[in-house]
Amino acid sequence: MTLNQNLSTVESGLKSELRKKGIVIATLEDFYNWGRRSSIWPLQFGLACCAIEMIATACARYDLARFGAELFRASPRQADLMIISGTVTKKMAPQVVRLYNQMPEPKYVITMGACSIAGGPFIDGTNVLKGIDRYIPVDVHLPGCPPRPEALLWGITELQRKIDGQEIEKNEWYQRGLKREFPIPEFGPKGLIPKFNPDVWRPETASRRRERYGDPILLGKKTAAPKFETFGDPNVKVGTV
C-alpha cells in the first residue's frame, strides 16, 4: 500500500463561513498544534531579577495556567520551553547551553529581559554574556528590565502563535539530519571560547550603538578616584607608598 500525501486544504474564509453555521472543520494539524501549544512545559530555572517576575506570572494573580504553561519541570528532559529569565553570566553560559542540548525536540526558547537578549545594564561588564542568542537559537525575545508579567504572558501567546503556524510535514524535528545541539563554550583566559557561534549568531555590521557612542564595548569612563582626602601630618610616612 502506498500512502499519498494529502494535499487538500480548506480555505480560511470558507472555514469561518462554516463556523458561523455551526460547522467546525479542523485538520489533524490543527489538533496536533492545539495540543502542543496548550501544554507547554517550561523548564524551571531563573537566573536573576527577571525570575521574580516569572514566578509572579506563574502564581495566582497572573495565572500562567490559563495558557496551559504552568507546569514548570525541574528536568530539561521533560521540558518544551526554556525561559531564560535573567542575566546570563559567562560562568553560567555553558550550563545554559548544556541544558538546551538536553531538552527533547520540539524545543523553544524565550529570552526574558534585556540581560539575556544583549547583556542589558551589564553590557560593559567583563563577566556577562552579551546575549544568549550567541550560542542557541531563540524564538521570542521579550524586552524590558524586567518585563512585567503581562509581557511574559504576551511572549507565551506569541510562542503559541508560532506553534500554531507550524506544519507537521515541515517541522524541523521530523527532518533527517537535524542538528539542534550546539557546542558548549569553554572558559578561556580572557572570556568564553568561542565568543559566539557563527551558525547561530553574527555580529551586526551596522550598530546603532557604535554610531552613537563611537565604541560598542567600552562605554564607561574609567578615571582616577577624585582626591577629596586630606592628610593630617605630611611628615609621617606610612608604608611604602
Added chain:
Amino acid sequence: MNPAEIKTKLESEFPGIPIQIVGEGLLLGPEDLVRVARFLKESGEFKMNYLSSITAVDYLEHLESVYHLYSVDQRTGPVVLRVRVPRDNPRIPSLVHLFRSAEFQEREAYDMMGIRYEGHPDLRRIFMWEGFEGYPLRKDYLPENEDVLEWDDVEWLERHGVTVPAEYKQYAQDLKAAGKEARAERPKPGAEAV
C-alpha cells in the same frame, strides 16, 4: 569613638607606629596591620570582634585595601583601617587567622584587584574561573572585544564541527599574524558627551 582618639590610643600602645588619618579611616602600613587588628580585637576597651567588610580600591597610583571593624558586644563601629600597597607588587598580610570572615572577602579582593594576601590558607579566584588572566576591576583592565573571533575561537569552532565564515577566519588570522589581541577600545574623544 572618633579616629583621632583611636589614633592616640594606638600610638600609646605601639610607640613610633606611623598612622595617618585619611577621611574617617586610619591609614596603616602593611607591616602594622596584623598587630593593630589583633589589638583592636583583643583589647578590653575596643573588642572589635566583627570584621564586616574588606574592599579593595584602585587609586591608579596605588591599590588600597579597606577594612571595616565593628564591636558586636559594645555596639560600636565602624573602625576603618586602610592599607596602601604599590600596584606592581601588592602584598598585604592576611587577617584570616584573626577573623574567619576575611577568608572569602580576601579571595574576592584577590580575584578582582590582584592583591595578594600573604598567609591566606586558600587564595584562589572566587568569581572568575581558574585560568582567567588579569584582574577585571583594575582600572587599566580592558575587556575583550566580543564581536570578533580570534584564532583560538576559530580553531575551537572547527574542532567542534562548525564552519567559520571566510571573512571571520581571515580577520582572526590577520590579528594573530599582527600579534594583537581583540580588546575593547577606549571611547573616542567626545563620545562621553552624548
